[in-house]
Amino acid sequence: xxxxxxxxxxxxxxxxxxxxxxxxxxxxxxxxxxxxxxxxxxxxxxxxxxxxxxxxxxxxxxxxxxxxxxxxxxxxxxxxxxxxxxxxxxxxxxxxxxxxxxxxxxxxxxxxxxxxxxxxxxxxxxxxxxxxxxxxxxxxxxxxxxxxxxxxxxxxxxxxxxxxxxxxxxxxxxxxxxxxxxxxxxxxxxxxxxxxxxxxxxxxxxxxxxxxxxxxxxxxxxxxxxxxxxxxxxxxxxxxxxxxxxxxxxxxxxxxxxxxxxxxxxxxxxxxxxxxxxxxxxxxxxxxxxxxxxxxxxxxxxxxxxxxxxxxxxxxxxxxxxxxxxxxxxxxxxxxxxxxxxxxxxxxxxxxxxxxxxxxxxxxxxxxxxxxxxxxxxxxxxxxxxxxxxxxxxxxxxxxxxxx
Ligand code: SF4
Numbered sequence: 001x002x003x004x005x006x007x008x009x010x011x012x013x014x015x016x017x018x019x020x021x022x023x024x025x026x027x028x029x030x031x032x033x034x035x036x037x038x039x040x041x042x043x044x045x046x047x048x049x050x051x052x053x054x055x056x057x058x059x060x061x062x063x064x065x066x067x068x069x070x071x072x073x074x075x076x077x078x079x080x081x082x083x084x085x086x087x088x089x090x091x092x093x094x095x096x097x098x099x100x101x102x103x104x105x106x107x108x109x110x111x112x113x114x115x116x117x118x119x120x121x122x123x124x125x126x127x128x129x130x131x132x133x134x135x136x137x138x139x140x141x142x143x144x145x146x147x148x149x150x151x152x153x154x155x156x157x158x159x160x161x162x163x164x165x166x167x168x169x170x171x172x173x174x175x176x177x178x179x180x181x182x183x184x185x186x187x188x189x190x191x192x193x194x195x196x197x198x199x200x201x202x203x204x205x206x207x208x209x210x211x212x213x214x215x216x217x218x219x220x221x222x223x224x225x226x227x228x229x230x231x232x233x234x235x236x237x238x239x240x241x242x243x244x245x246x247x248x249x250x251x252x253x254x255x256x257x258x259x260x261x262x263x264x265x266x267x268x269x270x271x272x273x274x275x276x277x278x279x280x281x282x283x284x285x286x287x288x289x290x291x292x293x294x295x296x297x298x299x300x301x302x303x304x305x306x307x308x309x310x311x312x313x314x315x316x317x318x319x320x321x322x323x324x325x326x327x328x329x330x331x332x333x334x335x336x337x338x339x340x341x342x343x344x345x346x347x348x349x350x351x352x353x354x355x356x357x358x359x360x361x362x363x364x365x366x367x368x369x370x371x372x373x374x375x376x377x378x379x380x381x382x383x384x385x386x387x388x389x390x391x392x393x394x395x396x397x398x399x400x401x402x403x404x
Contacts, residue, residue: 015241016277016320023078023317025051030077038067044314045074054315059263062311068303075310075341082320083343087382088391089373092141092347093134096354097122097160101147102183105224107213107255109291110354111147121149124160128167130351135168138401141347141389144175145210145354154188154195158202165203172205172389178236179211182228193239200243206389207240209248209283214257215265223256223294230265234272241278246390249279249319253308254287254300262308266315273318280391281321281344284308286328288355305329306340313341321391327352327366335376344387345373 026049036042040061047054054062065071098121101111112119122130131142142164161173176184176199184195196204213219215230228236237247249269253262266282273279286308289299300308309329313322323344324334334345352366374384386394393404 014277015244015246020320021273021277021318023051024081026077026081030080031073035073036067036070038065038070041065041067041070041074045070048074048078048314053317056260056263056267059266059311059315060259062314063259063263063307068306071307071310072340075313076339078313078317079322079341079343085381085383086343086385087338087377087380088321088344088385088387089370089377090141090347090387090389090394091137091139091370092143092389093130093137093139093350094143094145094352095122095127095130096352097127097144097146098149098152099147099353100149102150103148103224103226105213105227106293107223107252107287109288114150121152124156124163127160128163131164131168131171134350135171138396139171139348140394140401141172141174143208144173145177145180145208148180148183154184154190154198157184158198161199161202161204173203174206174208174389175199175204177208177210178233179228181207181236182232192236193243196236196240196243196245200245204245206245206280207237207247209250209279209281212250212265212269213252214261215268216257216261219255219257219261230268234268237278238272238276241276246278246280248281248283248323250283250285251308251312252285252287254304255289255294255297263311263315266312270316270318273316277318279319281323282312282316282319283323283325283346284312285325288328302333305333306337309337309342310340326368327355331368331372331376335380338377338380338382345377348373 028049031045033042033045036045044058062071099110099112100114100119100121104111134142164173181192181195185192212233213224220229240247251265286300286305289295289297309322309324321344322342323346324337324342325346326334348368350367351364353364377384388394388403394401395404
């Protein structure tokens, strides 16, 4: 490695503003306690109006309610206070550089061993070509993640970012989950902090939120044994935030976990955001069983998807954004979720290898056009706002784009 790790200063300015972290006062006109049919939700509405933090018991009441209308009213009220009628989207490209992985998580239909049918690894040149196409199409972000490749050395990743940064200085590089960062730390024999500093120096702009799954040892040992445990995932994101890198967070729900375990996961994220702010959004990922070792499970229903998104909005009072990743929830349900606390529909995506609704060899071309995203947002009664990775407003003209 040629980078000087000592040269990179620590972040000194606060990574997130108080306005981003604090839940704003709700407009009382957006909550009608008299209209709440489920009595268990009324004390929660009163807490929200008083800007009090919700407890795990409140979270369970939200999950167990059959009063979906009131759940939407509560989550929608918080969403309106934070973002008004704005609904965000971005123009991005996902690049999954390889599905060859040292692990075999049971919920994952993406991973392959080298030589196995469907195994692939992109060359750096292929990734540059994909980045060129993304830039030409007006993308503002590359989202790059892959399996834990057993043989690629750490400098392959830093060189990749360095070249991408030189080739496309405007493209934001949101790359590598905490699981990959942990893997790099092992193969490079560097601390997590040293790995993050080297990646940041090479051009890393922020980190995605994948790999969190469910912060629970029982679920870990049954479904993704061998992978980083919750403490490790949280420590890596804490270190990234301390180094001035914003990150996202996820929860993979709808397999063997309980609702109580989901609530505990959200509370751990909320606590880390209090202690070391830097999470921009929560992305609840709806488990898609097809092609995985858990294909016998039914996966979450539409009702459970909507509840998970709304509960995330209400429990995570210090997270600015809640994203429905339409690949997981479907675009139709993502549109509906704008009325259940969601303010971000993510992006155009284009190529996505990790989850395919038809299973492992299904169609990886999964694209939304900007026109379609905007149409769905407007139809739901919201204002489409193009954002960059850091949620800054993007403006376009015939010659390109800039941050407003
Ligand atoms: S979830 Fe990630 S770490 Fe686990 S098998 Fe799939 S690619 Fe590998």
